[in-house]
Amino acid sequence: MEHPAAGIPLCLLLLLMTSTSSCFFSEASARINHGGGRQVLAPAAGQNSFPPVKLQIMDQYVVVGNGIVEVNLTNPGGSMTGIQYNGIDNLLEVVKSETDRGYWDVVWKGDGIIKKKGALDRLECKNLTVITEEEEQVELSFTRKWSSELQGKPVPLDIDKRFVMRRGSSGFYTYAIYEHSQQHPAFQLANTRLVLKPRKDKFHYMAISDKKQRPMPLPEDRVPPRGQPLAYPEAVLLVDPIEPQFKGEVDDKYEYSMESRDIKVHGWMGKDPSSSVGFWQITPSSEFRSAGPLKQFLSSHDGPTCLAVFHSTHYTGADLMVPFEAGEAWKKVYGPVFVYFNSLESEASSSSGTGMSLWDDAKNQLMVQAKQWPYRFLGSRDYPLPDQRGGITGRLSVHDPEISTRNLPPTGGWVGLAAPGDPGSWQLESKGYQFWTEVEEDGSFSISNVIAGQYNLYGWVPGFIGDYKYDAVINITPGRSIEVGDLVFEPPRNASTLWEIGVPDRTAGEFFIPDANPNYINKLYIHQEKYRQYGLWERYAELYPEADLVYNVRTDDYRKDWFFAQVTRKKGDNGTYEGTTWQVKYSLDRTYQNVNYTLRIALATANGAELQVRVNDPSSAVPLFTTGSIGKDNTIARHGIHGVYRLFSVVVPGSLLVDGSNTVFLTQAINTGPFYGLMYDYIRLEGPLSPNPPRN
Incomplete structure (x- = not known):
């Protein structure tokens, strides 16, 4: 069945989406109570032209849709089995098993785990709770509690996976809360991520940045005899690909890794940027990712595969394994990630006169989402709202007497808040949240929407060796921005x-x-x-x-x-x-x-x-x-x-x-x-x- 948004020119769809989103967050918007204890902002008057969000719960499945997008999840596991959009019955890979199309997972090590790289847990849950069910929004919670009878099987964490669909939104949000408490044994967290696998017959063109876009080979091309494995498993030489244009190329998912600070939007299209449907993953903030803005993570790669990696040891190694002691109290919210879909009729780009491609629209949607961050509509009390956050401002300069007797502007420098530690320790920090920004030309900086807690202020400046660290511990409190004044970074130098x-x-x-x-x-x-x-x-x-x-x-x-x-x-x-x-x-x-x-x-x-x-x-x-x-x-x-x-x-x-x-x-x-x-x-x-x- 064709959705109401199918065939709408991109420029009009974008206008509707943007105006709707901004209205959702109007200060004058009404508030709606729901079972989770939080409040959801309703759209302003006149914005109810989109169909209401509807929820259907069956024995083995849960279906939530808003007339634009429809998502099918397993009940009570919480795996994504289908996404319907723009008249396509399923954007996810239909030839894969239902629990191998869209899911959260964890790789971990602990007692009873003998695999060298750790055990893989797909985070299949045991219970479903409806947090919000209103015409404006539905939020679902899939949970799993760990118990001693499960020793050595699932990861020893309590899991709460959330899915949120909003009225008029061309996509859905997903986030998760992991908790380790005094009932949980010791273990090490190696990797956790959200995995989405679009259909290989629908999505062939990958875009991870303005300059890094290309058509991609098929997964069959990686398998012998079409593909020849190279020196390590991820790298394959394409010797007889289905599409001859890829012959002689090397395909390797690590060729498409990116620094955390650059992973904002990435995903897939059909044959090219003017194709009819786009499948995107948007992360307005990287506060929940491990190891700071320079940490490299996988993004999209052959499969097709579209990843949101929150923690991994890639480009760092075992030093970034997250160790938990038995009974250690810890809780963290990963995400939300916005999974976004857009469409463009073949003639729309020329007839509309906008010249906008699916990629351009996805970048525009990133800006829309970034203006709304941190979101006000999530139902979990563990996700801090804007009024539960604080900020910090200041000015940084560099003093190196070998170069100048005067303090120098920190051109290209970065400063950030991370857990207290030694200079540079943020590179290996993963249990908490990190908040970073690039300094202005005059050295001034402002970091807003910081989750309340204790931090050190760190930094580095290209052109100078070493790491900066502000001596005092910064205590961020809700609703307050701290001014630290003029700070001076003195890079290491003896002569x-x-x-x-x-x-x-x-x-x-x-x-x-x-x-x-x-x-x-x-x-x-x-x-x-x-x-x-x-x-x-x-x-x-x-x-x-x-x-x-x-x-x-x-x-x-x-x-x-x-x-x-x-x-x-x-x-x-x-x-x-x-x-x-x-x-x-x-x-x-x-x-x-x-x-x-x-x-x-x-x-x-x-x-x-x-x-x-x-x-x-x-x-x-x-x-x-x-x-x-x-x-x-x-x-x-x-x-x-x-x-x-x-x-x-x-x-x-x-x-x-x-x-x-x-x-x-x-x-x-x-x-x-x-x-x-x-x-x-x-x-x-x-x-x-x-x-x-x-x-x-």
Whole structure:
């Protein structure tokens, strides 16, 4: 059956949707009580032209619809089995089982779990409660309580999955509340996400940003003999795809990962952006995601698959496993995520004169949702409303006497509130919420809608090493914005720069990234983000088959002469690898024997690596400095350019240096396989300007 919105030109549908949404949140709107104890804002007068929201509960299914979208969920499991929109009976993949089309899941480790990567729990629930059932809105709660009889089976959490449909909305909202209490045993949370699987016969074109859009291969193309598995399971060479245009390309879901701060809207269309239906996932806020704005998560990828990942160890490793002690009290709200659908008749873009595509409309809907965040209409008391939140304002500047005697504006800098800890600890923080913003040109910043609680204020500024942390704990209270005044970030420095390599921006993106092997190409990344190409780690041995990289700070250019990743070298065809030692050569006109120099090494990522530092004596049995084994970021294999940022300050006694030519030897000693290595962000040698000891 065709829905009322089917065939409406996008420009008109967008106008109706936008005006309706804004009216839903009018201060003059009436309030409606409901069983959950919260209040729902009703639409203003004149906005009831859309059909009311209707709910139908059956023995095995629950159906909720508003005349535009209809969602079918299992009862009481809470899995999405069908989404009807624009005359299409189901947007979800019908060839999959009903519980494998749209669901929340968790990967976890604990007693009784023997799988290396942990156990997968689809969070099938046991009870259904109707929180709100009004013409303007329906909210459903699917819950599951953990008990000791379930030890080792489901994740030891109490689960509450919510689904919300509103009148006049071309989509629905979903969020979940996880709770660990004194009845629950210890365990570790590895991954949790929302998974949506659109139909492969309807959705072929994927868009995750303005520049990253493309038609995608089919899942059958990844299976032998059409697909050839490569060095790790996620990467497949398409040797005989159904659509010949994909032949010779590498398909890998990690090629489409993004930083948390950039994951706002992504999804799928038909053949191209002018197709008739769009399937989108919109997240106006990233406050509930783990590990801050630079943490990388999967987004959309082949399948088709459309993900909202809230917590994962990708690009971080085991350091981001969330440990819970037995009886530890914890509760967190993940989401809401808005699942949005739009439609466009084939002639609408030209006849309407708007030039708006499905992607453009999805971005516009993101702005609509962002203006409404935090939502006022959710029924859970665990989701803080706007009047239960606070904020913080201030101004940040940078003081580095090597560059200027005056404080400098923090161009491109970010500040954020996260759980109290050490500088940079927000990279590994996952139990609480985080709130970040980019500072203005003059250094001013304002963070609003912060959930009440205690935080530290953190930050970093491109162009300067290290992490900023405000000394005092910030106590955010409802309805109040705290002014912290003028703050000064003093990046680590002991003395003047003698030489430097790279740009301190927390990535290895400025270094030399080779062209991909033509046998392993993703066409999307030929002219952008070259590091996304498969197999770049193999290019190092091709460029340096016998001897390792030697870099002369006086004559070489890090953009051309410093390979972006220090990886192992494959030895012949016997499947073994060897560690690598890079040399940094430089000259000093005069050295001081009785003082210390400082070597600053900022790493953009590390995976099973051990960085050893030696100065002028490569054969020394004991290195001057070693990191020990660090990192499980797996950034090299997953086509990233950064993982966890690490800064090391190595004391170099002046007695090790000589007047004239000197060499720093950087050895990555672990040689277990091709993906063990590290990426540098920036290296700098500091030295005193006189024989007097440098300041601390």
